Amino acid sequence: MGRAVIGETLGPPAGYRLVEHDPGAPGPGEVRVAIGAAGLSYVDVLTAAGNYQVKPPVPFIPGSECAGTVAALGEGVEGFALGDAVIASSWGGLLADAVNVPLRSVRAKPAGLSFAEAAVFPVSYYTAHYALVLRAALRTGETLLVLGAGGATGYAAVQLGKHLGARVIASASSPEKRALALAGGADVAIEARAGDWRDRVKAAAGGKAIDVVFDPVGGAATEPAFRSLGWNGRHLVVGFTAGIAQFRTNLALLKGASLIGVDLRQFGVNEPDAARDNMRAVFALADAGVFKPAIARSYPLEEFRAAMEEAASGKAAGRVVVEMA
Numbered sequence: 143m144g145r146a147v148i149g150e151t152l153g154p155p156a157g158y159r160l161v162e163h164d165p166g167a168p169g170p171g172e173v174r175v176a177i178g179a180a181g182l183s184y185v186d187v188l189t190a191a192g193n194y195q196v197k198p199p200v201p202f203i204p205g206s207e208c209a210g211t212v213a214a215l216g217e218g219v220e221g222f223a224l225g226d227a228v229i230a231s232s233w234g235g236l237l238a239d240a241v242n243v244p245l246r247s248v249r250a251k252p253a254g255l256s257f258a259e260a261a262v263f264p265v266s267y268y269t270a271h272y273a274l275v276l277r278a279a280l281r282t283g284e285t286l287l288v289l290g291a292g293g294a295t296g297y298a299a300v301q302l303g304k305h306l307g308a309r310v311i312a313s314a315s316s317p318e319k320r321a322l323a324l325a326g327g328a329d330v331a332i333e334a335r336a337g338d339w340r341d342r343v344k345a346a347a348g349g350k351a352i353d354v355v356f357d358p359v360g361g362a363a364t365e366p367a368f369r370s371l372g373w374n375g376r377h378l379v380v381g382f383t384a385g386i387a388q389f390r391t392n393l394a395l396l397k398g399a400s401l402i403g404v405d406l407r408q409f410g411v412n413e414p415d416a417a418r419d420n421m422r423a424v425f426a427l428a429d430a431g432v433f434k435p436a437i438a439r440s441y442p443l444e445e446f447r448a449a450m451e452e453a454a455s456g457k458a459a460g461r462v463v464v465e466m467a
Contacts, residue, residue, distance in 0.1 A: 144239035145205050147446045152192030155450040166436035167241045168216035180208040180236045182453040182462045184383055195373035198234050205236030209251055209260035219245050227251040229260050239466050252428040259435045262461040267424045267433055270298035273404040279378040285352035289363050292319020292459045298354040300326040308334050311346045318459035343370050346376030361385040368393055375399040389409050
């Protein structure tokens with residue numbers, strides 16, 4: 143019998159238990175994946191706690207991205223064989239030994255990524271690509287400021303921004319996260335809590351204004367970052383790990399700048415064809431070796447509470463992974 147982390151109600155990690163669990167045989171159009179590793183993000187823990195903007199039904203199994211091998215195929219499924227290494231995504235259900243997911247949620251694992259790396263690959267890089275390519279249209283030679291550059295989506299944005307030919311300025315809260323951002327390709331890394339933060343941003347940009355801000359942080363970081371934009375600048379609102387910002391809308395008028403929302407889930411719902419194209423583009427770059435997720439720490443499934451707490455803390459320089467036996 144397999145295992146899964148289940149909460150009868152939404153709440154903190156202490157309310158979840160590791161229990162015996164068998165998802166059963168895959169239904170028509172489904173793939174059963176034997177999970178080797180699952181990623182945990184701040185949003186995963188926020189969702190498990192019931193504090194995300196959309197609440198999942200209970201009982202709930204956390205986890206939205208994983209990597210493993212094909213264990214069974216439902217009726218009508220083609221393109222995969224038993225034992226194939228794959229990446230799968232789902233809105234919950236992946237802190238488990240096995241899961242059944244629709245065929246559309248399964249992709250072949252890029253050969254250059256380990257199971258742990260592949261488990262934290264899709265969502266962060268889908269988000270960064272959707273934000274920088276489709277929403278901001280970041281161009282070669284522009285300057286990109288990445289807030290939270292040592293976090294999941296921030297680190298992905300650093301790598302992608304550099305690949306797209308931008309000058310990348312990384313803002314991060316700890317020396318470890320700044321070192322990680324530099325290793326990921328950032329040109330400059332600055333202290334996120336510095337009292338002269340805007341002066342440091344300006345110096346890092348060579349005295350020029352910022353073209354694009356990638357903001358998964360929110361809170362007090364948003365307004366000074368928006369103020370650093372130049373004419374026709376684009377500020378990407380990706381998340382709110384520091385809380386929802388209070389923002390003076392006259393700044394957008396004065397700068398001719400745009401405040402752009404980035405919601406990967408709604409993108410998939412409202413623009414499914416474009417979302418699939420976005421996914422294909424990201425996997426092509428992964429296959430080409432452009433992307434390499436950073437793993438901060440790996441936990442066994444039995445230590446899921448510690449993994450959830452570390453993911454929620456936002457202190458890790460890199461991603462938190464849970465590996466199944």
